Amino acid sequence: xxxxxxxxxxxxxxxxxxxxxxxxxxxxxxxxxxxxxxxxxxxxxxxxxxxxxxxxxxxxxxxxxxxxxxxxxxxxxxxxxxxxxxxxxxxxxxxxxxxxxxxxxxxxxxxxxxxx
Amino acid sequence: xxxxxxxxxxxxxxxxxxxxxxxxxxxxxxxxxxxxxxxxxxxxxxxxxxxxxxxxxxxxxxxxxxxxxxxxxxxxxxxxxxxxxxxxxxxxxxxxxxxxxxxxxxxxxxxxxxx
Numbered sequence: 001x002x003x004x005x006x007x008x009x010x011x012x013x014x015x016x017x018x019x020x021x022x023x024x025x026x027x028x029x030x031x032x033x034x035x036x037x038x039x040x041x042x043x044x045x046x047x048x049x050x051x052x053x054x055x056x057x058x059x060x061x062x063x064x065x066x067x068x069x070x071x072x073x074x075x076x077x078x079x080x081x082x083x084x085x086x087x088x089x090x091x092x093x094x095x096x097x098x099x100x101x102x103x104x105x106x107x108x109x110x111x112x113x114x115x116x
Numbered sequence: 117x118x119x120x121x122x123x124x125x126x127x128x129x130x131x132x133x134x135x136x137x138x139x140x141x142x143x144x145x146x147x148x149x150x151x152x153x154x155x156x157x158x159x160x161x162x163x164x165x166x167x168x169x170x171x172x173x174x175x176x177x178x179x180x181x182x183x184x185x186x187x188x189x190x191x192x193x194x195x196x197x198x199x200x201x202x203x204x205x206x207x208x209x210x211x212x213x214x215x216x217x218x219x220x221x222x223x224x225x226x227x228x229x230x231x
Contacts, residue, residue: 034219043206043222044159089159095218102147102166102210103174104220108158 002027006090006107013080014115021075021110023090032093033066033073034104037086044089048075080114087111119143122207122223130231135194137226139207141187147210148190149220150174150182152203159206165190197230204228 007022023033031052036044050057050066050073057064063076077084087109095102119142129135139148149164151174161174163182171182179201183191194201204227208220 032218036220041225043208043225044220046219046221049217049219091220093218103161103164104149104210105161105175106151106159108156 002105004028004090004092004105004107006088006110008110009108010111010113012113012115015080015082017080019077019080019084019112019114021088021090021112023073023075023107025071025092028071028092028094028105030092030094032095033064034091034093035062035064035073035075036089036091036106038089038109039086047088049093077112080112082114082116085112085114120207120209120221120223122205122226124226125224126227128229128231129197131198132196135197135228135230137192137205137207137228139190139192139223141190141209143209143211144187145209145211145213146187147212148184149208149210150180150190150192151206151208152176152201153206153225154203162192162205194228197228199230202228202230 003026005024013019034049035047038044048064050064061078065074089109090107091104121140123138150162151159153159160176162180165171165184181193204225206225207223
């Protein structure tokens with residue numbers, strides 16, 4: 001069966017450290033993988049997209065990697081700040097793959113808390 | 117701001133009553149989605165649309181129907197609401213043209229409580 005797993009429901013980290021969140025999947029063939037941030041009571045907000053032929057993507061303090069062999073994406077926040085506290089969601093995007101679907105399938109998310 | 121609004125934002129209703137949630141966009145995007153979000157389940161796709169009158173089922177479509185008679189509006193209907201449909205419902209549009217790379221823009225959500 002198809003499955004998306006984000007490493008943990010909750011992750012606590014000290015301010016200034018690097019937070020690393022994991023997204024693993026099975027029985028999907030995503031051509032792209034997306035990451036979103038969600039604050040309480042709000043809708044998710046898009047952060048980054050990485051393509052299957054890209055190993056790494058960066059945006060300011062954010063870095064995403066995508067390993068289609070391991071079927072895994074890592075999401076890093078460097079020099080983390082309390083304002084980074086939120087739930088982070090990964091989403092599999094099978095657009096342009098053999099599945100040809102325009103659906104995005106989301107993981108359950110990891111709630112990150114950055115402690116001052 | 118992706119120009120997406122949901123209504124109503126909050127609704128309390130009774131079991132067995134019909135409910136319609138509306139999603140409106142101002143950006144003329146082709147793809148629109150309805151998700152529900154529940155503790156322990158994350159975001160799950162209910163239905164999506166890839167054009168006027170073109171819709172398809174998602175993972176949790178039972179008990180829901182949708183309609184899209186205009187590009188800008190995507191309606192989600194619960195014909196006879198049940199307590200298991202108590203949830204937060206999010207509409208999203210998919211931006212694929214121009215500077216966009218296929219990301220979703222979400223509305224603020226509609227919190228539905230079925231008593």
